Amino acid sequence: MPWDTLLAHNVNTAEGPRPKLILPIGSGRTGKSFWSRWFIDRAAEHRSQLDIIDGDTINPGVAPLYKSALVPPAFRGDQPPWFEKTIESAVEGRRSALLDLGCWLFDDWLAELPLAATLEENGVDLIAVYLLTPDPYSLPRIPYLLDLIKPPRMLIVLNEWGFEADKACAAFAPILANRVLTAAEADGARIVTMPHLDDAEALDAIRALRGDGVTGALTDRPVLSAWLNRMDVNFAPIAGWLA
Structure with missing residues (x-):
């Protein structure tokens, strides 16, 4: 897009709530697609208008599950x-959007794009959602992404998948003490935990979800319902970021 043209439209930011551009980020097997599915389902339950943009052309995580998802050529x-x-x-x-950039996240094209500044000028909140597991291999990417995208808000999600609660706490202790994470938190990043879900059938149910707006059946599973409640509690402090 010619970003100067978009700026020239001078969108009236005083009308209604500010839309969001949610940018889930994470290496393979950190739970990026799983978190995205939860967020999309949450938006549907709140009847929030949300564009789903799955730009991961190598390993699309949400497009196969949601008929409304937009995919690049x-x-x-x-x-x-x-x-x-x-x-x-x-x-x-004035619609919110969840955007998975896939491999384009590290492309020169994005580095040259004043994404955060342009969105701010147009009254859109940019929120980077960075998924982490206890493996520290993806930690060094955080400062790079902060410098590249310059998101005004950054949410770091600790994915406890594969760990019982007591073991997850110990597993994440070195990550939480790492200077990369502490520096990001000092700059305003918020840290939230995505709790463990140990019902494989419930996980399969989420993965089988289709983009038809029907989500109530998933809450019929007691374990999944409890997990969804925990997600609501854990993410309540930053609910305004994701509304």
């Missing part, structure tokens, strides 16, 4: 302008 050269036009459409329509 197959030709790589067409993808950057497609992202720009798609974001522009959401901004002009």
Whole structure:
């Protein structure tokens, strides 16, 4: 998108709540797609208008599950302008969007794009959601992403998947003490825990969810219902970021 053109539209930011651009970030097997599915389901339950943009052309995590998901064209050269036009459409329509950039997150195209500044000028909140497991291999990416994207708000989600609660606490202790994470927190990042879910059938139910807006059946499973309640409690302090 020609970002100066978007700025020239001078969107009236005083009308209604500010839309959000939610940017889930995470290495493989950190739970990025799983968290995204929870967030999409949550938005549907709150009847919040949300564009789903799955730009991960290598390993799409949400597009196979949601009929309404937007996906980029197959030709790589067409993808950057497609992202720009798609974001522009959401901004002009005052719609919130969940955007998975996939491999484009580390492309020079994004580095040259004043994403955070342009969204702010147009009254859109940019929130980076960074998924972490106890493995420290992805920690060094945090300062790079903070410098690259410059998100005004950054949410760090500790994914306890695969750990019982007492073991997860010990497993994440070195991560929480790491200077990379403490520096990000000092800069305003918020840390939230995504609790362990040990019902494999419940997990399969979430993975089988289709984008038809029907979500109530999932809450019929007691273990899943309890997990969803814990998610609501854990994310309550930053609910305003995701509303």
